[in-house]
Amino acid sequence: MLLEFKTKNYKSFADEMDFMMSPAPKQKGLDYSIQTTKIGSKTYRSLCSAVVYGANASGKTNIIGALDTMKAIVMRGNIKNFDAPSSLNAASSMLELIPNCNTSSVPVSFSIKFIENGLLIEYSITADLGDFLQKDHTRKILEEKLSVNEKIIFSRTDKLEITLPACVKNLLNSNIKSISQQMRDIAENSLNDDELFLNNGFKNVFSKQLVALILGWFEKKLMVVIRSDRLRIMQKFPDAKENTVYVEKTLNDASKIFGINSNDLGYKTASDGDDAELCSIFKDKKATIPAEMFESYGTVRFVNEFPLVLNALKNGGTLVVDEFDASIHPMALMNLINIFHNDEINVNKAQLIFNTHNPIFLNASLFRRDEIKFVERDDNTNNSIHYALSDFKTADGIRSGEDYMKNYFVNRYGAIKDVDFSGLIAQIIKEKEVQRSE
Numbered sequence: 001m002l003l004e005f006k007t008k009n010y011k012s013f014a015d016e017m018d019f020m021m022s023p024a025p026k027q028k029g030l031d032y033s034i035q036t037t038k039i040g041s042k043t044y045r046s047l048c049s050a051v052v053y054g055a056n057a058s059g060k061t062n063i064i065g066a067l068d069t070m071k072a073i074v075m076r077g078n079i080k081n082f083d084a085p086s087s088l089n090a091a092s093s094m095l096e097l098i099p100n101c102n103t104s105s106v107p108v109s110f111s112i113k114f115i116e117n118g119l120l121i122e123y124s125i126t127a128d129l130g131d132f133l134q135k136d137h138t139r140k141i142l143e144e145k146l147s148v149n150e151k152i153i154f155s156r157t158d159k160l161e162i163t164l165p166a167c168v169k170n171l172l173n174s175n176i177k178s179i180s181q182q183m184r185d186i187a188e189n190s191l192n193d194d195e196l197f198l199n200n201g202f203k204n205v206f207s208k209q210l211v212a213l214i215l216g217w218f219e220k221k222l223m224v225v226i227r228s229d230r231l232r233i234m235q236k237f238p239d240a241k242e243n244t245v246y247v248e249k250t251l252n253d254a255s256k257i258f259g260i261n262s263n264d265l266g267y268k269t270a271s272d273g274d275d276a277e278l279c280s281i282f283k284d285k286k287a288t289i290p291a292e293m294f295e296s297y298g299t300v301r302f303v304n305e306f307p308l309v310l311n312a313l314k315n316g317g318t319l320v321v322d323e324f325d326a327s328i329h330p331m332a333l334m335n336l337i338n339i340f341h342n343d344e345i346n347v348n349k350a351q352l353i354f355n356t357h358n359p360i361f362l363n364a365s366l367f368r369r370d371e372i373k374f375v376e377r378d379d380n381t382n383n384s385i386h387y388a389l390s391d392f393k394t395a396d397g398i399r400s401g402e403d404y405m406k407n408y409f410v411n412r413y414g415a416i417k418d419v420d421f422s423g424l425i426a427q428i429i430k431e432k433e434v435q436r437s438e
Helices: 060-076 166-171 181-189 198-205 208-221 249-258 297-315 330-341 404-409 422-437
Strands: 002-008 017-020 034-039 042-047 049-053 108-116 119-128 140-148 151-156 160-162 222-225 264-268 277-282 287-290 318-321 351-355 372-377 384-388
Touching: 002 042, 002 060, 017 060, 017 384, 049 060, 049 330, 060 108, 060 119, 060 208, 060 222, 060 318, 060 351, 060 372, 108 208, 119 208, 140 198, 160 181, 166 208, 181 198, 198 208, 208 222, 222 297, 249 264, 249 297, 277 297, 297 318, 297 330, 297 351, 330 351
Parallel strands: 049 351, 049 372, 222 318, 318 351
Antiparallel strands: 002 017, 002 108, 034 042, 108 119, 119 140, 140 151, 151 160, 264 277, 277 287, 372 384
8 A cells, every 4th residue: 555655856847746645634525535554553544546637748647667677776776777677667667768858967765654464664774876867877776775664774874773673573584583793794685786785684683574565565565657558468378379368257258348349259269379469259250350450449447447447456556657547438427436435335445547638527426536647847947846736725715615627728737737739839830831832
């Protein structure tokens, strides 16, 4: 369960960007959107969804990209470039794309707070990656911190500090009763400028279980999708026969509710044993063809996104999607959003975060004010800022029951840009007419 994500000097976010999934103070209404978890004597609350608005090139995707990049760095365990990109976010593997192009010699930072397996985890990294596009820079981790249940586990700056509070006692490596000087020496000797202490020295010397828990959350619970229009869920079937069609009942039933043009949808195995291909099935014709040749684009988009939605709901994951709603009817999307808001169905405390241009979600009966986020980019500096509708006070005229959509289009919230191509097109046509007359 994600509570907070911060980043600084990531692409258009030169200043620190704080993406909060904890409810804003004094916000009321839609309490079913609030998830609660008790850890010891403290209760932590989180939002089950968030929707992000902003003009084209405002920086909306950079929020999702920053999450994806932190995930990639944590899973790799270092701040080196990665030759085999794992996503369409190039910055996650080519780290010289991260620093803001208008700043110089400013460190990049990521910080995340989440709850997993009854523990409150806070982890942060600050690194010197050089300047934008500076490939030959000698990279260095300047700071790395891990806290559990608000107790510092380790802090790495110019020196390494380690404590092992009671909250992680059951997760320590065998035979560790206390921290000996020999352990400290081994841990310090394991430090490399471009490697995370979490994945290396801390894991090997102190706690494989805690590191496995943290990496497991990043790998399986934090699901980040860049360019969802290019998302393709690949299926493999063990011991599958060549050119055989497999129908997954759950996905097929969901597709029929959404609307398909064929009798069924399934996956057809290739003769060379590669990933199976999504196909439309025609029972009367006893034939199959690739689904993208027959089904609507929206249907194919839905079929590729639905397994991720289902996985998040089943496992209590946080699904973060770039342009989640493109080509899918708003009524279908609102139903999915309402499922995340339904605490009788969403029993595992899953979360859905997505950016959009569709104003239909600017609705006080669908989202709380702290669930509606904005990103705005300064035309002079090209830097982005992020804020929530709940940041506007009632003194600014923002009250419960307001028409959020109307207010957004009259620019009361910002994060919108007046776009007018008429002057440019008129000039082009005029120049063309002048050329014809000569």
